[in-house]
Each structure stands twice: as C-alpha cells, then as structure tokens.
Amino acid sequence: MHILVLDKRKKPLMPCHPARARELLREGRARVHRMVPFTIRLVDRLQADSVLQPLRLKLDPGSRTTGLALVREKETVDISTGEIIRTITVLMLLELKHRGHAIRDALTSRRAFRRRRRGNLRYRPARFNNRTRKDGWLAPSLQHRVDTTLAWVKRLMRWAPVMALSQELVRFDTQAMQNPEISGTEYQQGTLLGYEVREYLLEKWGRECVYCGAEHTPLEIDHIHPRSKGGSDRVSNLTVSCHDCNQAKGNRPLEQFLAKHPERIRKILAQAKAPLRDAAAVNSTRWALFQRLKATNLPVEVASGGRTKYNRHRLHISKEHCLDAVCVGHVDAIKNWQQPVLSIKATGRGSYQRTRLTKYGFPRGYLTRxxxxxxxxxxxxxxxxxxxxxxxxxxxxxxxxxxxxxxxxxxxxxxxxxxxxxxxxxxxxxxGYGYNLTLLHPALNHGVAEAGEY
Missing domain, CATH: 2.30.30 (SH3 type barrels.)
Incomplete structure (x- = not known):
C-alpha cells in the first residue's frame, strides 16, 4: 500500500512507496501527518515544485460495504489496431463498512418506544402525519451510505491528486450505455453476453441452488418452465441451480420435479415474479451518490455491475469489494492489486442519548454527562x-x-x-471510524487474512 504525501502547505502530492516514506522520515524531510491512513507531510517542498500524475478514485457502492480503489492509469495506443489500452496500477485499496442497519434498528426501536408512550400516557399529545419531505429525501439509513461514501471521497481528494472518478452506477444492463445505438443480435451477443443476466440471477436468488439450497458451488442457469414445454428466456422464467439438480430436473416442469415439496414450489414461483430485493433502495442510493459526485466538478465515469464482473473474470482478479472497485469501467490490464486492504468501519461519534431504557422505553440508568x-x-x-x-x-x-x-x-x-x-x-x-488492516491471500488468490486493527 502506497503512503499518502502532502506538501508543507498540506496540498496533495503523489503517493510514494513505504520505503521512500521511511527514508524521508529518517532524513527529517517529512513529518507524520496522520496515522491511519498513514500520511506524511514534507517540510521542504511545495505542490508547484512537483510533477503530479492524474489519479483516479474508483467506487463500487454496496448495501453493507463500499469498495474504493485509488489507482494510477496509463493509456497507450495499440499500433496494430489503433485501440486505446488503459493499464491500471493500484496504489491503495479500501473497504468502507456502513452502519445503515444499526441506524435502521435504532430508529425502529425509538419509534416503538414513542408510539407506546404516546398511546398509553395521556400527557403525550397525538402526533399527526402532516409533515412534508423535500425532493430527493432518503431514509436516514440510506442517506448514511451516501454521506459516509462522499466523506471518504472528499478525504482522499484532500490527501491525493485525484483528477477523475469512476462509479458502478447501475447493477445491471448498461451495455447500451456504452453504445446507445447497439441493438438486436449485436446487443444480445456482445462482449457482456451472459454476465448481466447471470449476475442478476445470482443476486436475486441469494447465490444458492433454489432446489436443494446448496451454497459455495458452481451454479447454472435453469428454466423454471422448460423451453421444450413452451417456456421463454425471460429473466422471470430463469433461476439458478447446481449441476446435479439441473440434470435431475431435465425438461420436467417444476411442479413435477418438486411434487413432494409444495412449499418450495410456492416460494420459487413467488420469488420468480418478485423484483430483486432492495433493488429500489440500492439504486436510489447509487443515483443520489452519483449526483453528489458530479457536484465535485470532476469527470465521473460510470459502468455496470456486469462489466465489473466481466473485467474481473477476464483479468483473473479475486472477488472482493475493493477489487470490484478496481475493475469498474474501462480496464484492459491491472497491476499491483495484491496488496493490503484498509478496512474502514463506520462506528459513529457516540449518542445523544444519556440513559439506558427498559423494554417499555423508560429510563433505567443514566450515563455520564x-x-x-x-x-x-x-x-x-x-x-x-x-x-x-x-x-x-x-x-x-x-x-x-x-x-x-x-x-x-x-x-x-x-x-x-x-x-x-x-x-x-x-x-x-x-x-467516527474504526480501522483494520487486512491482507489479500496471494496463494489462494481469494479471501482475507487479518493483520491487525488500528
């Protein structure tokens, strides 16, 4: 992981290698500005005297964890084809863990306490639902995801010369975004063939076999109503299953294959017609974040989750939130991606509540002021x-x-x-954040081994 560097007026310079940072500190040319993420401040240089290379900050927004990657990109032209080749060098990997679920649970508990007190105690006047919400309002648990992600974007912009941003804007189906004129067979058989639909189905069905519930096994796309019996290729007729269940089902109808499990049949049919869970909430968060990123006046590159997965599989990159961020957008080659990851957990800055409550919502103990x-x-x-x-x-x-x-x-x-x-x-x-340094396992090419909390 590279070290962030500031000039003597706290303006961002190019990140440096840890060995170079140790040398500057040993010679007295730098001071420690911040421990996590580790940042040094030079005492003998200004930004105007330095050569800066444009850096790009990439984001992969998620419901629980957002991946961030600070990268340096270099574009070259292939002489034979004339195509632009973008090579990405990873400088820093970060994973931001949100506390939206904790906020949601706290608000739900407080609402229940207030409702009980207002309903059972006469001195609590009725509360009427006549308040209006401004346009673009998000629930506090969702607004938290946008605010914390943008806060870290602005932090990294203060500590590094970030000149452009990349965001995974929509989860599925934006091959048309890259080429609005694409249609017909060219669209269906393009470079992202199968990635958009497969990723959608994996998210929708919880990445497990719908017939036997097997997890952590290769899954295949299966038709709920067989094509040989008149079934279509629409996503509402598709599901995911393990190889054994797919072979055992064959071209039999779902009702015949699961005749002894009527409850599972009803669950599958209901889930097939239902949209992706939390899709509206996640998409609204992504679009709200996109609008906030545009307000930074930096160019924002957008891409789909299908393209991210396509890049990851093509370049043989392991599955992590931060590495998904590296693979967002136009990527032809990636260097130096096997490095430590700074895990950032949103913990909050405390609570205004100075009491502990009973199950009825009344104080049972007082905290220090x-x-x-x-x-x-x-x-x-x-x-x-x-x-x-x-x-x-x-x-x-x-x-x-x-x-x-x-x-x-x-x-x-x-x-x-x-x-x-x-x-x-x-x-x-x-x-308001807790920090933990983790390592990507180079031998297994996936997984995280804990290295210590900071």
Missing part, C-alpha cells in the same frame, strides 16, 4: 504499554473510556479489558 475522561474519548486510537501484571504487553487499538479510568481497548487480536489510563498514549483522535 461528559464524553471524555482523563484526556481520552471513546473512539480514540491509543497505544497502551503495560509493563507489569497479568495485562503486561503492548496494545494498539480503539479505546472505550470509563469515568473510573479503567479502559477497554479493541485490538486486532481481541478486546483488552481494564487497562488503566496511565498506560495509554494518544495516537489519533477518534473520527
């Missing part, structure tokens, strides 16, 4: 060096404070409890 103790706040990154006792060791991670001075530290190896504040040293103030 001060959010800081002994110079620390919950969420700060600290380093604790315990010299003696059962807790002897070095702990680096996110701290949870207590007024008694006995803190908990969440590290990459687990939770360290009851660490006294006098052993703690502040590393970085809490910013």
């Amino acid at each position: 001060s959010k800081s103790a002994f110079g620390f706040q919950t969420g700060d990154m600290v380093k604790a060096v315990v010299t003696k006792g059962k807790k002897a060791g070095i702990y680096l991670g996110r701290v949870a404070i207590r007024a008694s001075g006995s803190f908990n530290i969440q590290t990459g190896n687990g939770l360290a409890q009851h660490i006294h504040h006098r052993f703690c040293t502040l590393v970085q103030r809490g910013d």
Whole structure:
C-alpha cells in the first residue's frame, strides 16, 4: 500500500512507496501527518515544485460495504489496431463498512418506544402525519451510505491528486450505455453476453441452488418452465441451480420435479415474479451518490455491475469489494492489486442519548454527562504499554473510556479489558471510524487474512 504525501502547505502530492516514506522520515524531510491512513507531510517542498500524475478514485457502492480503489492509469495506443489500452496500477485499496442497519434498528426501536408512550400516557399529545419531505429525501439509513461514501471521497481528494472518478452506477444492463445505438443480435451477443443476466440471477436468488439450497458451488442457469414445454428466456422464467439438480430436473416442469415439496414450489414461483430485493433502495442510493459526485466538478465515469464482473473474470482478479472497485469501467490490464486492504468501519461519534431504557422505553440508568475522561474519548486510537501484571504487553487499538479510568481497548487480536489510563498514549483522535488492516491471500488468490486493527 502506497503512503499518502502532502506538501508543507498540506496540498496533495503523489503517493510514494513505504520505503521512500521511511527514508524521508529518517532524513527529517517529512513529518507524520496522520496515522491511519498513514500520511506524511514534507517540510521542504511545495505542490508547484512537483510533477503530479492524474489519479483516479474508483467506487463500487454496496448495501453493507463500499469498495474504493485509488489507482494510477496509463493509456497507450495499440499500433496494430489503433485501440486505446488503459493499464491500471493500484496504489491503495479500501473497504468502507456502513452502519445503515444499526441506524435502521435504532430508529425502529425509538419509534416503538414513542408510539407506546404516546398511546398509553395521556400527557403525550397525538402526533399527526402532516409533515412534508423535500425532493430527493432518503431514509436516514440510506442517506448514511451516501454521506459516509462522499466523506471518504472528499478525504482522499484532500490527501491525493485525484483528477477523475469512476462509479458502478447501475447493477445491471448498461451495455447500451456504452453504445446507445447497439441493438438486436449485436446487443444480445456482445462482449457482456451472459454476465448481466447471470449476475442478476445470482443476486436475486441469494447465490444458492433454489432446489436443494446448496451454497459455495458452481451454479447454472435453469428454466423454471422448460423451453421444450413452451417456456421463454425471460429473466422471470430463469433461476439458478447446481449441476446435479439441473440434470435431475431435465425438461420436467417444476411442479413435477418438486411434487413432494409444495412449499418450495410456492416460494420459487413467488420469488420468480418478485423484483430483486432492495433493488429500489440500492439504486436510489447509487443515483443520489452519483449526483453528489458530479457536484465535485470532476469527470465521473460510470459502468455496470456486469462489466465489473466481466473485467474481473477476464483479468483473473479475486472477488472482493475493493477489487470490484478496481475493475469498474474501462480496464484492459491491472497491476499491483495484491496488496493490503484498509478496512474502514463506520462506528459513529457516540449518542445523544444519556440513559439506558427498559423494554417499555423508560429510563433505567443514566450515563455520564461528559464524553471524555482523563484526556481520552471513546473512539480514540491509543497505544497502551503495560509493563507489569497479568495485562503486561503492548496494545494498539480503539479505546472505550470509563469515568473510573479503567479502559477497554479493541485490538486486532481481541478486546483488552481494564487497562488503566496511565498506560495509554494518544495516537489519533477518534473520527467516527474504526480501522483494520487486512491482507489479500496471494496463494489462494481469494479471501482475507487479518493483520491487525488500528
């Protein structure tokens, strides 16, 4: 992973190799500006004295996790064909984990408490549903995804010379977006043949065999109503199944193949007619994010999920959110993609609620009014060096404070409890996020091995 670099006026310069950053720090030409993501600030250079290469920030928005990739791109012309070849060099991989589900659950609980108090207690006046919402309103759990993603886009724009953006705008079927005139056989048999439909079906049916429920196995496209019996190729008549179930079903109707499982038949038929779950919410979030990205006045490249998967399979890239971001848009070759990934988890900055509630919504305990103790706040990154006792060791991670001075530290190896504040040293103030460095396994070409939390 490259190191972010700023000039002495905190303007972004080109990221450098970690070895180069260590050399600059050792020579006294740089200072540590930020620990995570690690950023240095030069003391003897200005942006005007440096040569900057245009960087591109790529995004793969998701419901729970958004992948981000900071890349340097180089375009060359193939002399034989005259085509432009875009080579991507990965500088930094990030995965942003949203807390939209926690926000949704908190709002649901608060709404239930208020409804109970308003319905059972006379002093709570009725609340009328006569409020209006402005155009483009999103639920708080969805707006959170847009806001946190845009916040990190702006952060990376402050720390690196980002000149362009790429976003996976729509999940399916935008081959026509690349060439609006494409139609007929050329559209059906284009380079993305099968990728759009297959990805849609995998998302719709939960990436498991609809007949036996098998997971983590290669899935094949199957016709619910066989083509030999008059079935069509419409996506509403398609599903996914494992090879054994596909062969066992053959050209038999669904009702005959699952005659002993009527409940599964009803579930499959209902799911076949239903649209993709959460598609409207995810698409509205993507479009809202797209409008916010355009407001940055940077060129925004858009692409589909089918093209992302096509690029990933063609270039033999493993399946990760951050690597999906690398494969967004026009990509011909990718370099340096096997590198550590900075996992960013949105944790929030605390709560205004200063009480614990019973199941009926009434206070049962009061929290301290001060959010800081002994110079620390919950969420700060600290380093604790315990010299003696059962807790002897070095702990680096996110701290949870207590007024008694006995803190908990969440590290990459687990939770360290009851660490006294006098052993703690502040590393970085809490910013509402937790950080964890992970490694892409080079041998298995997929999966993540934990390397430590920061």
